[in-house]
Amino acid sequence: MSLTPFMSSDAAIPPTAGRSRADVVDDFARSELFDRTFREGMELVEETAAYLDGDGRRESKLLSRATALAYAGESMKLTTRLMQIASWLLVQRAVREGEMAAACACEPRYRLADRKIEADPTHPELPIALVEYLIRAEKLYDRALHLDRRMFVDASEEDAVNPVQSQLDRLTAAFGG
Numbered sequence: 001m002s003l004t005p006f007m008s009s010d011a012a013i014p015p016t017a018g019r020s021r022a023d024v025v026d027d028f029a030r031s032e033l034f035d036r037t038f039r040e041g042m043e044l045v046e047e048t049a050a051y052l053d054g055d056g057r058r059e060s061k062l063l064s065r066a067t068a069l070a071y072a073g074e075s076m077k078l079t080t081r082l083m084q085i086a087s088w089l090l091v092q093r094a095v096r097e098g099e100m101a102a103a104c105a106c107e108p109r110y111r112l113a114d115r116k117i118e119a120d121p122t123h124p125e126l127p128i129a130l131v132e133y134l135i136r137a138e139k140l141y142d143r144a145l146h147l148d149r150r151m152f153v154d155a156s157e158e159d160a161v162n163p164v165q166s167q168l169d170r171l172t173a174a175f176g177g
Helices: 007-012 021-029 032-053 055-061 065-096 128-151 163-175
Strands: none
Touching: 021 032, 021 065, 021 128, 032 055, 032 065, 032 128, 055 065, 055 128, 065 128
C-alpha cells in the first residue's frame, strides 16, 4: 500500500480555468494519481471486509455489551464510508474505460458529500484494528473529497471576488499606488 503525501497531488489535476469539467475529470481518470488512489481505495475495502468478517467478528464476540454496541455502530460507519469512496472511484474508472461520459460523471449525484466531522471513536475498549481502519478510511475519504472539489470547482467559485484583494484595490485607489 502506498501512502503518498497528498499535497503534491494537486499538480496531477490541471487547473480548471478555461477547461470544461468533463476534460478535467477525463484527465484525472487517466492519471497516475487516479491509479494510486483507486488501488489504495480498493485494497482498503478488501482489507476491511476481511477484518470485519474474520478477526473483527471474533473480537466483537469478546466485547462487553456496551462496547459491542459501539463496535457495531463504528463498523457500520466504516462500511458506509468505504462504499462512498468505492462508488466515487468506480465512477472515475468508468470514465477512464469509456463506460461513462466524463460529462455524466460531473452530475451532482456522483460527487462526494462533505463529511461531518465526528469525534474519533472514544470507547476505550474498541479493538485497535477497527480504530485503525476507521482512521484510514477517513483519511482516504478526505483525500478523495479534496480531489472531487478540485475537479468540480464551480465557475462561480473560480470567478469569485477575493475580498482581501478588493480591499487592497480600494486602498490603492484611495491613497494612490
